[in-house]
Amino acid sequence: MRTALGALVVTLLVLLAAPAAAEDDPVGVWPLHPEPEVVARFDPPATPYGPGHRGVDLLGRAGQPVRAALAGTVTFAGMLAGRGVVVVGHGDTRTTYEPVAARVSVGDAIGRGAVIGALQSFASHCAPRTCLHWGWLRGEVYLDPLRLVGAVPVRLLPLWRDTPAHDATVGLLARPYADWRPPALWD
Numbered sequence: 001m002r003t004a005l006g007a008l009v010v011t012l013l014v015l016l017a018a019p020a021a022a023e024d025d026p027v028g029v030w031p032l033h034p035e036p037e038v039v040a041r042f043d044p045p046a047t048p049y050g051p052g053h054r055g056v057d058l059l060g061r062a063g064q065p066v067r068a069a070l071a072g073t074v075t076f077a078g079m080l081a082g083r084g085v086v087v088v089g090h091g092d093t094r095t096t097y098e099p100v101a102a103r104v105s106v107g108d109a110i111g112r113g114a115v116i117g118a119l120q121s122f123a124s125h126c127a128p129r130t131c132l133h134w135g136w137l138r139g140e141v142y143l144d145p146l147r148l149v150g151a152v153p154v155r156l157l158p159l160w161r162d163t164p165a166h167d168a169t170v171g172l173l174a175r176p177y178a179d180w181r182p183p184a185l186w187d
């Protein structure tokens with residue numbers, strides 16, 4: 001009985017997890033190589049100005065090359081609010097990278113995995129460590145960039161609990177960044 005129940009739970013998790021990995025998501029690459037540790041996950045705000053984490057933080061080292069997750073065109077490369085920022089447009093979405101010392105210019109067409117700059121050690125979301133904040137947007141809607149690399153975690157939905165199992169963990173990870181806002185540029 002226990003085994004049968006376990007199999008059922010696994011089946012349900014697989015079924016429920018399927019929509020999270022949308023089949024029409026573009027296939028990208030990690031901005032840092034080798035595959036980095038995800039220090040803080042995506043925690044989209046409930047309201048446009050609400051607390052949350054509008055992207056993911058990837059652990060890296062100062063000076064490490066930062067790569068475009070998808071092919072596209074550079075739409076911003078420079079300083080914003082005291083930190084280096086690169087934005088790459090991909091049709092109806094765009095990816096953002098910071099803090100990065102840009103090695104590309106606005107209008108540059110770049111390939112997937114192309115180096116767009118070097119990771120900076122200051123203004124990091126995981127200070128005193130060095131992290132890349134990686135974002136993905138469609139219009140003004142923040143998306144989870146881990147979808148681009150097929151790394152979205154399985155969400156444990158409340159089938160047998162009163163509350164979602166992941167909320168407490170995500171909240172704890174995200175709170176240190178709750179007051180952070182991306183520079184108001186992303187158009």
Ligand SMILES: [Zn+2]
Nearest residue numbers: 056057125133
């Ligand atoms: Zn961040």
